[in-house]
Amino acid sequence: MIELQHVTKLYPASPRPALDDVTTEIDKGEFVFLIGSSGSGKSTFLRLLLKEDDPTRGTITVNGKTLNGMSKWQVPKLRRTMGCVFQDFRLLRNRTVAENVAFALEVINKPHRTIKRVVPEVLEMVGLDGKANRLPHELSGGEQQRVAIARAFVNRPLVLLADEPTGNLDPETSEGIMLLLERINRTGTTVIMATHDYHIVDSMRRRVIELNGGQITRDQSRGVYGVGR
Amino acid sequence: MRVNFVLSEVATGLRRNLTMTVAMILTTAISLGLMGTGLLIAGMISDMKEIYYDKVQVSIFLADDVTDEQRSAIETQLADSPEVATYLYESKEEAYERFRQQFSQQPELVENTPPDALPESFRVELVNPERYEVIAAEFPNGQNGVDQVRDEGDFLDRLFSLLNGARNATIAVAVVQALAALLLISNTIQLAAFNRRNETNIMRLVGASRWYTQLPFILEAALAGLIGAMLAVGGLVLTKVLFVDKTLAGPIKAGIIPPVDWSAIATISPIIAGAGVGLAAVAAYVTLRLYVRL
Known part of the structure; x- marks a missing residue:
């Protein structure tokens, strides 16, 4: 599903690699926590999977397609198979909840009929039915993140990438978000989530990949956040 | 492609940067208007060349005290000369009539010119207009009833080099303005992005395609280019109606200056529109490629 072979990423501004000879494999349907301190390479890991950036060395394969040397015109196709959720939600402020979700389908040319059908479905799934016509600022943080998750999931991606999705939320709200991500994972979608939230990691007992200084220092199938904290 | 989506993005974009959009449209309009003026002058020059060069090339003005023998001697010489294609005799009365027609818009000038003030002349068309010197040598100034031989072609050359200069200056200013317009378009697109x-x-x-992401910006620039072009065409129409047709009515009627036809404006309008839309769209596309990550 996702394969990294000896991936190294150097940024011009820094002498230390953001990722240093990383090799790993993530299977379809897995739920993976990506942990590590700030600057350990978690975000770079996710950026490379999205082909927002190219690795300096090594090869990356997603859904059987090698990202190295992929032409710019093929990148949109790759991204249609992936959903993204961020700490800061990234919703469009002047569009309603339903419009925010529909936006993701409109811009990839989905027919109107499909959009009309799937947007209410996915809003119900994330627990926002009845709030379709609210604007983002009328919602709580947890609800806004649910909109973002709905937008990321509405096109049924094979992979959902979440970069600290609970970073701005209180523990109780975070729990709700995690239940939602688990539910999405159960539909067969691979979920890769970068996080600092040890409560969540410890309680879910899923695969944990720990990055430290750009290297994988731990890869446990039913891991916890770590003992040394 | 969802047309509504793209168009609403374009409208939002133009509205959000209203001041920049207005600046962009105005510079584009000025540039295109000057370009149109340059093209009109160019058309006028070629019309004028047709009017003038086909006619007289050398004028032989006769002295006031020319005798009948001298006049018919000159005529015979012209008729026999292999250099002369055709020639035409113009009496004092005919010269005065033509003068009155040409300056009918300036009655004071006509009134103050006595009918016999204009010299009689032979208007000569040469087989080869370059051979003016030969004719001039055959009819020395101030001898045998000849007052002066004048190369009208020389005068026309000077007139046309003046007009060519005007055309070139107009186009040069248009190019500078176009540069300013392109930079403004680039800036506006960066701001919009x-x-x-x-x-x-x-x-x-x-995973929206690159075209889907870029098209609203490119259309935004193209639309501004189109509005600029329409303003430029409007400016040309006003120039024709308010300036050319009014102030220059006299010389046009007298056939000195060819009129600016509606058909000329109709011909250059699509050129102006094409240039406006095309350049704006290309500028936007290049800007997106160079400066904006989409």
């Missing part, structure tokens, strides 16, 4: 970075970031992440 910055304003809409949330939308475009999301579009990029959900």
Whole structure:
């Protein structure tokens, strides 16, 4: 599903690699926590999977397609198979909840009929039915993140990438978000989530990949956040 | 492609940067208007060349005290000369009549000119207009009833080099303005892309095609180019109606200056529109490629 072979990423501004000879494999349907301190390479890991950036060395394969040397015109196709959720939600402020979700389908040319059908479905799934016509600022943080998750999931991606999705939320709200991500994972979608939230990691007992200084220092199938904290 | 979506993005973009959009449209309009003026002058020059060069090339003005023998001697010489294609005799009365027609818009000038003030002349068309010197040598000034031989072609050359200069200057200013317009378009597109970075970031992440992301910006510039072109054409129409047709009515009627036809404006309008839309769209596209990550 996702394969990294000896991936190294150097940024011009820094002498230390953001990722240093990383090799790993993530299977379809897995739920993976990506942990590590700030600057350990978690975000770079996710950026490379999205082909927002190219690795300096090594090869990356997603859904059987090698990202190295992929032409710019093929990148949109790759991204249609992936959903993204961020700490800061990234919703469009002047569009309603339903419009925010529909936006993701409109811009990839989905027919109107499909959009009309799937947007209410996915809003119900994330627990926002009845709030379709609210604007983002009328919602709580947890609800806004649910909109973002709905937008990321509405096109049924094979992979959902979440970069600290609970970073701005209180523990109780975070729990709700995690239940939602688990539910999405159960539909067969691979979920890769970068996080600092040890409560969540410890309680879910899923695969944990720990990055430290750009290297994988731990890869446990039913891991916890770590003992040394 | 969802037309409504793209168009609403374009409208939002133009509205959000209203001042920049207005500046962009105005510079584009001025540049295109000057370009149109240059093209009209160019057309006028070629019309004028047809009017003038086909006619007289050398004028032989006769002295006031010319005798009948001298006149018929000159005529015979012209008729026999292999250099002369055709010639035409113009009496004092005919010269005065033509003068009155040409300056009918300036009655004071006509009134103050006595009918016999204009010299009689032979208007000569040469087989080869370059051979003016030969004719001039055959009819020395101030001898045998000849007052002066004048190369009208020389005068026309000077007139046309003046008009060519005017055309070139207009086009040069148009080019400088076009440069300013292109930079403004580039700047406006960068600003628009910055304003809409949330939308475009999301579009990029959900896998919208590059065209889908870029098209609203390119159309935005193209639309501004089109509005600029329409203003430029409007400016040319006003120039024709208010300046050319009014102030220059006299010389045009007298056949000195060819009129600016509606058909000439109709011919250059699509050129102006094409240039406006095309350049704006290309400038926007290049800007997006160079400066904006989409």
